[in-house]
Amino acid sequence: MTSGQNILRLAAGLCLAFVTAFSAAATERGPVTNLPMPRFVSLKAEEGNVRRGPSLSHRIDWVFTRRNMPLELTAEYGNWRRVRDRDGVGGWVHYSLLSGVRHVIIESDMTPMLIKPDPESPVNAMAESGVIARLMSCGLDWCRISAGGSSGWVEKRGLWGVRPDEIKD
Incomplete structure (x- = not known):
């Protein structure tokens, strides 16, 4: 086998690995909702407490205060969703504060x-x-x-x- 054929074989292998990894990422689903992850949602409420962990016993780190603010949902745990805003700031919010209506x-x-x-x-x-x-x-x-x-x-x-x-x- 020539070096050109080896390079082509290596390139084909890398392409297959990329497609496989991309497909796996594109089909990742949330363990609670079975919806695609990550995904964008919006803040339904006027205010939303952002907690350090997924329960009421976790400390509130800050409060989102813009209704309809888009958030990227990155994890699910029971009734809690981990989100982040466009600045990368985030934490856990109760699912009732979020909407699937996109903004x-x-x-x-x-x-x-x-x-x-x-x-x-x-x-x-x-x-x-x-x-x-x-x-x-x-x-x-x-x-x-x-x-x-x-x-x-x-x-x-x-x-x-x-x-x-x-x-x-």
């Missing part, structure tokens, strides 16, 4: 919300950095959002609360 945070100031998912499309509204918007749908590069009575298409890379490869109808 995102606008990452850049004065982000144009376009009428169509096309950079040449007319602007319908502008969104400030930090605005929380309802996630309506997403394609490969664009997401349709709604905030403050306006809706439009925003480039996905300018949002936190949606995965880069995520498609949502």
Whole structure:
């Protein structure tokens, strides 16, 4: 066998290992809900206590205070969910404080919300950095959002609360 064939065999093996690892990660499920993990959720309540561990006896480290704030859910234990915000800050919250209704945070100031998912499309509204918007749908590069009575298409890379490869109808 030539060195070129060895390199091809090695490359094929690495590709197979990557695909297998990616498939395993993509199909990881929560032990309580059997829903995909990690996944994005939103804070349903006006306030949510964030605890150091999954029970009422654990200390409250801080309180999330923005209704509809998107959070990444990373673990489940009984009625508790471990979440983190866009800054990586998180802890355990009771599942009753969370919603599956998706929201995102606008990452850049004065982000144009376009009428169509096309950079040449007319602007319908502008969104400030930090605005929380309802996630309506997403394609490969664009997401349709709604905030403050306006809706439009925003480039996905300018949002936190949606995965880069995520498609949502």
